[in-house]
Amino acid sequence: VEPVEPARGGAGGADAMLRELEALVQDVVTASSWWERHGVDCAILALSLLALPAGFLCLRSENVLVFAIGVTISGVCHYTLTVKGSHLATHGALTESKRWSKIWLLFFVEVCTAFTAECAKHGHVKMHHCYTNVVGLGDSSTWRLPCLNRYVYMFLAPLLLPIITPLVAMERLRQVELRTALRTLGLISLGLYSQYWLLLNVSGFKSPRSALVCMFLIRSLLAHPYLHVNIFQHIGLPMFSRDYKPQRIHMMSLGVLNLPRLPLLDWAFGHSIISCHVEHHLFPRLSDNMCLKVKPVVSQFLREKQLPYNEDSYQARFWLFLRCYEELMVQAPPITELVGLQ
Template sequence: MQDIPEEWREVCTDSCQGVALFQRGDKAGKPSDRESLMMELAQLVQKTVQESSWWERRGVDCTILGAAFACLPAAFLLLRSSQVLWFTLGLLLMGTAHAIITIKGTHLASHGALSESRAWGDFWAIFFIEVCGSFTARVGVHAHVKMHHAHTNIIGLGDSSTWRIPFLPRSVYLFLAPLAVPVITPLVALAQLRSLPPRPALRTVLMVTVGLYSQYWLLLHVSGFQSVASTLLCMLVCRAMFSLPYIHVNIFQHIGLPMFSPNRRPKRIYQMTHGVLNLPRNPLLDWTFGHSLISCHVEHHLFPSLSDNMCLKVKPIVSKYLKEKELPYQEDSYLSRLCLFFRKYKELMVFAPPITELVGVQ
């Protein structure tokens, strides 16, 4: 146990008690029983990570992101074509590349999973979140890492409430509203500037402008678009292409699962195993969103600093351990969750979710 490095201890302890509980332990000099499960699992995962090559830890995911950028020149050139087939192929290629960069890339960058260097990690967060994702890096990292991950399914803190729009009918919310995400995202970023110091606020404005205008300029001068309206429409279609599954995945994997009170929150391993769900492997979404957002979401919430590929590698270890300890390892299909949300939309997305008490497990 003493070999676990500091960064691993942080994911093994409750945010209210910190590392001190692990270091203090019980009267026998051993870690508290309530913390030992997470520590034991962390050791198993840490051993696998240490035995893995750089290619497994970061190289695979960096290559996928690099391939997405490499596809963009072909996409811009295909969009020059007057033939429907080639134009459609260019649209699909650009939309897919954009999803990989802005969903998989921003997610990995927000967790610092693209580089072991802190400076490079900060650079990639700004590049992917602000230039590519049209959002502010500081607010994005705080909302996702500091709130959603630290307080997963805690009512009012990390309960995915930002995705609730209770005044919308279920069909509009599930199938139409997500298409507006590319427009809403930069507008929300601008609204968040008031909470930022002048320097990062100015940087955000510049980076978001560079990202949006560069695509606009290339569509005009490389793809040959003739009007502002057609250029903006193309940008919207490409950026909204994966918005539906993106919003679906965000709500499917947490909402509808046990929710907890801020005052009586469970220990981390119980919080994550009860409040997080894995979707099955999907070739398209695995490539565009990353394993940590699809089939390895439980692993990601337990060990958020791991890359997508490492989450996939430790998945058998985590699932086996949780099942051996009789802890939930929740999985469900995309279609099953969609039907559940369509059927129980008011209960899950309009009304306040009930609080779960994990009696007798801690």
């Protein structure tokens, strides 16, 4: 692995740079309206909820094209609520109210996504964000399945996500208090049964089996890009050890990558997961829209300070992972030599 060159100023210089960047970003946030800070993303989530009835009604049709439109509407709305909604709720980026943040966290993570709110917050916020690309802690290793070959992993494994997610949630219930486990079990059951009930009673499916198959189609519609994005933006970039991890601004500039704007994924996953992932890791409490708004400030600052600002296309990363799958996803990731950054 190529060593990382030292930045001027050492740890003190890194802290000063981060404070300078935080001040620039805070100026943008302060000058932004509530609509820009929270309203745009709340409106996208509200539109997704409002569009669900149209999806369920289209699924009533015997016309193949109309039925396919129903699956598409329902699937995109599902991923907008489960990925974009859960991600923003996990970071408390939907509202400045702590009470409503808790409510939205339970709704989007447990009801919509069928996962445990406490485990989602611990794994994503406290581990992945605090220890980004630190081997064994926040290195996206939960997405690595060395037992699978490249083609099974990249093309078939994503289809298992709708089934694996609630099963993993059930296993994680052992780690929480009984009261929390009962609440989580109830909310997950509510979310899954509600969709099943609507398919039977609104979409008009005649048998439980056909309704379950349609649930699977809806919940797996964007599973491939979801799995791909989760590995593209961290794995293959510099990895660090816990004892010799760099300062925060170096960690995020070195270990995070932005993909280009992709309209469908921007809508369903959010800018902070697609084209503003570097900005999101530096400022995780910003909403998707605000990450997009501060992107020019962050990119210009990092480039002026001669820090990495990683960007690559979806296609380029896809072919990289197919070509280097053994190295990136099967073998243990090598730790980057940090010259002068400790």
